[in-house]
Amino acid sequence: MKVRVRVFGDLVPVLGRNHIVDLEDGETVGSLTNRMAGKAGLKRRGYLGNYRVSGGDLAILVNGRNIDLLEGLETSLQDGDEIVLMPPAAGG
Amino acid sequence: MKGWNGRLLRVDMSKGKTAVQEYHEDLARRFVGGRGFAVKLLWDELKPGTDPLSPENILVFATGPLTGHRLPNSGKMVVAAKSPLTGGYGDGNLGTMASPNLRKAGLDAIVVTGKAEKPSYIHIEDGKHEVLDASDLWGLDSFKVEAELKERHGRASGALLIGPAGENLCRVSTVVSQEGRAGGRPGMGAVMGSKNLKAVVVRGTKGLLAHDLDELNRLGKLGYDIILKKDNYGWWKRQGTMAILVWCLEAGTLPTHNFREGVFDEAAAIDGNTMEEMTIKQRGCPNCNMICGNIVVNSEGLESELDYENVAMLGSNIGVGDLKQVATLNRMCDELGLDTIGAGSVVGFAMEATEKGLIDLDIGWGDLEGSKKLLEDLAYMRGMGATLGLGTKAAAKKIGGGASDFAIHVKGLECSAYDCHLCPGMALSFGTSPIGAHHKDAWVISWEITTGRREFYDPEKADKVIEFQRIRGGMFESLVACRFPWIELGFELEHYPKYFETATGIKTSLDELWALGDRIYALIRAFWVREFGGNWYRYVDYPPKRWFDEPLTQGVLKGKHLDREGYDGLLQAYYDKRGWDDRGIPTKATLKRLNLSKEAVELEKFVELS
Numbered sequence: 026m027k028v029r030v031r032v033f034g035d036l037v038p039v040l041g042r043n044h045i046v047d048l049e050d051g052e053t054v055g056s057l058t059n060r061m062a063g064k065a066g067l068k069r070r071g072y073l074g075n076y077r078v079s080g081g082d083l084a085i086l087v088n089g090r091n092i093d094l095l096e097g098l099e100t101s102l103q104d105g106d107e108i109v110l111m112p113p114a115a116g117g
Numbered sequence: 118m119k120g121w122n123g124r125l126l127r128v129d130m131s132k133g134k135t136a137v138q139e140y141h142e143d144l145a146r147r148f149v150g151g152r153g154f155a156v157k158l159l160w161d162e163l164k165p166g167t168d169p170l171s172p173e174n175i176l177v178f179a180t181g182p183l184t185g186h187r188l189p190n191s192g193k194m195v196v197a198a199k200s201p202l203t204g205g206y207g208d209g210n211l212g213t214m215a216s217p218n219l220r221k222a223g224l225d226a227i228v229v230t231g232k233a234e235k236p237s238y239i240h241i242e243d244g245k246h247e248v249l250d251a252s253d254l255w256g257l258d259s260f261k262v263e264a265e266l267k268e269r270h271g272r273a274s275g276a277l278l279i280g281p282a283g284e285n286l287c288r289v290s291t292v293v294s295q296e297g298r299a300g301g302r303p304g305m306g307a308v309m310g311s312k313n314l315k316a317v318v319v320r321g322t323k324g325l326l327a328h329d330l331d332e333l334n335r336l337g338k339l340g341y342d343i344i345l346k347k348d349n350y351g352w353w354k355r356q357g358t359m360a361i362l363v364w365c366l367e368a369g370t371l372p373t374h375n376f377r378e379g380v381f382d383e384a385a386a387i388d389g390n391t392m393e394e395m396t397i398k399q400r401g402c403p404n405c406n407m408i409c410g411n412i413v414v415n416s417e418g419l420e421s422e423l424d425y426e427n428v429a430m431l432g433s434n435i436g437v438g439d440l441k442q443v444a445t446l447n448r449m450c451d452e453l454g455l456d457t458i459g460a461g462s463v464v465g466f467a468m469e470a471t472e473k474g475l476i477d478l479d480i481g482w483g484d485l486e487g488s489k490k491l492l493e494d495l496a497y498m499r500g501m502g503a504t505l506g507l508g509t510k511a512a513a514k515k516i517g518g519g520a521s522d523f524a525i526h527v528k529g530l531e532c533s534a535y536d537c538h539l540c541p542g543m544a545l546s547f548g549t550s551p552i553g554a555h556h557k558d559a560w561v562i563s564w565e566i567t568t569g570r571r572e573f574y575d576p577e578k579a580d581k582v583i584e585f586q587r588i589r590g591g592m593f594e595s596l597v598a599c600r601f602p603w604i605e606l607g608f609e610l611e612h613y614p615k616y617f618e619t620a621t622g623i624k625t626s627l628d629e630l631w632a633l634g635d636r637i638y639a640l641i642r643a644f645w646v647r648e649f650g651g652n653w654y655r656y657v658d659y660p661p662k663r664w665f666d667e668p669l670t671q672g673v674l675k676g677k678h679l680d681r682e683g684y685d686g687l688l689q690a691y692y693d694k695r696g697w698d699d700r701g702i703p704t705k706a707t708l709k710r711l712n713l714s715k716e717a718v719e720l721e722k723f724v725e726l727s
């Protein structure tokens with residue numbers, strides 16, 4: 026299955042902006058972020074760039090809903106899902 | 118009393134007279150500076166019920182004990198008065214060379230009353246204070262006036278100015294400085310205009326005093342270095358606040374077509390990346406190493422300084438999807454002395470009212486020429502501009518036909534650029550902001566969205582709003598320092614009590630600074646209540662009707678809207694935590710706890726306290 030990933034803010038230089046990622050059936054948000062970290066050659070476990078993947082540093086939305094409201098990193102993904110990786114925003 | 122100059126300048130415009138006053142230590146001890154000074158002076162000296170545009174209104178320019186020192190982002194000042202836009206307390210802050218200059222002229226604040234017979238400006242040069250003729254400057258835009266005044270009084274001086282909008286008493290007018298820095302959204306420009314006050318020019322050359330100046334300078338240098346090393350410094354320098362546009366789009370909070378849609382198809386053409394490609398230079402406030410004003414060339418070949426609020430309100434909110442065109446409207450606002458946020462909201466409101474056939478204007482969504490004409494009409498209060506220039510709340514009332522349903526304001530102040538159809542916490546922040554709907558006090562939206570509980574109305578959100586109000590609206594606005602090092606880069610809050618202690622020799626802690634924030638909030642609230650008397654009730658703290666009753670029409674949040682009951686519960690939680698009663702009025706016990714017992718006695722003359 027394929028999912029779409031959109032990356033924001035200062036994670037863009039680290040991961041790139043828009044991705045279509047091929048996943049096996051039954052994969053989760055956690056396995057997706059691992060794959061992305063691997064593809065970008067990131068070594069620090071549990072991190073994307075400067076942001077911890079779990080723990081509120083980074084907002085991860087699946088089809089517009091934060092994974093904290095779903096099953097966290099265990100949230101399973103479906104074909105066609107859209108995932109957003111959103112670092113805390115500057116601006117106000 | 119180290120750290121403060123202990124003196125303020127009184128200017129009576131009616132008599133053209135100035136006088137230096139040594140103020141009581143209590144003002145510094147209990148209210149610190151900036152917003153704290155402003156609300157205390159207005160509370161003590163302004164007669165309730167005063168017409169905000171009458172000579173009796175009091176206009177305050179106030180710095181704080183950190184202002185002007187070599188400390189991170191300490192080049193700002195607060196401008197405040199009773200607001201002609203809201204009828205309540207109004208203020209704003211802006212970065213300007215006038216701030217360090219005022220302090221170096223041996224003053225902490227300027228308090229202006231009266232009305233000059235003819236256009237005038239205040240000139241301060243160290244110990245010399247005078248009111249000068251500005252007949253030849255009246256009518257000029259803020260850029261031209263500043264250039265002329267710097268020619269006359271030297272490039273090192275700082276100037277606070279109004280454009281034609283302030284002169285013509287347009288209510289969505291600000292005070293402007295340095296071609297693009299502006300503050301005082303609740304019509305502070307009009308208050309200056311009503312006093313026939315075109316500008317304040319300040320030059321100070323004395324050294325600043327502090328309890329331990331060497332140590333303060335050392336701490337300041339350290340602070341600047343820490344800021345430079347913060348992880349996201351580079352990213353901030355590239356886009357500044359503009360980085361958030363795309364974030365807002367994704368989160369469905371970008372104001373679009375007068376806050377009704379939540380998604381703007383042309384967002385990529387006005388976002389931070391587009392701006393990066395167009396940026397020719399950057400500008401900022403004095404004493405700042407994070408300078409965040411990005412200058413681009415607009416569609417007319419002129420320079421324009423952009424930030425997120427301007428671009429969202431004069432871009433997506435009115436359907437303009439071309440950054441050069443947005444920059445043209447933005448520069449016009451700065452020149453005319455219009456509030457970019459308020460003006461963007463008024464133009465969006467006018468476009469919708471036209472679409473609905475409620476007014477007869479030649480303007481449509483995304484219409485550059487129509488918008489340009491309307492901005493001019495607002496600033497000169499002519500044609501339909503005379504009505505719309507009163508702000509969306511008053512204009513909607515005059516227009517009728519249900520126009521109030523899509524006037525996007527709280528207490529008369531137009532909302533800044535965050536659509537809160539599905540952000541109850543941010544809606545509460547707008548609802549309880551001490552000046553009407555502005556984000557500067559409690560920008561909780563990033564926290565609310567990234568923690569992923571945006572649909573919830575938990576009391577925790579009220580805690581967060583109060584926490585932010587204490588830090589941003591209390592501490593930063595009264596020490597008078599820019600909040601961006603902290604909120605944008607994570608510069609630690611613990612630096613600030615240290616700066617304060619080193620500047621003043623008075624021990625403090627973050628807890629004491631939060632208490633200061635609470636005191637200031639309670640007194641600002643008391644000011645509003647004293648003005649509104651029996652007309653004050655909790656619904657004044659509600660966000661715009663549209664966010665409850667008209668679900669978003671597009672995007673990931675299509676169909677979403679705020680829930681009245683949920684919001685009301687959140688509001689009650691906020692009141693309970695603040696120690697305010699269910700009308701949103703501080704109780705007697707709260708006022709006493711905050712060292713405002715004398716003020717409570719005055720408030721009781723107007724409303725029964727719980």
Ligand code: SF4
Nearest residue numbers: 401402405408409599
């Ligand atoms: S960060 Fe921006 S607003 Fe704050 S002081 Fe610096 S230039 Fe001014």
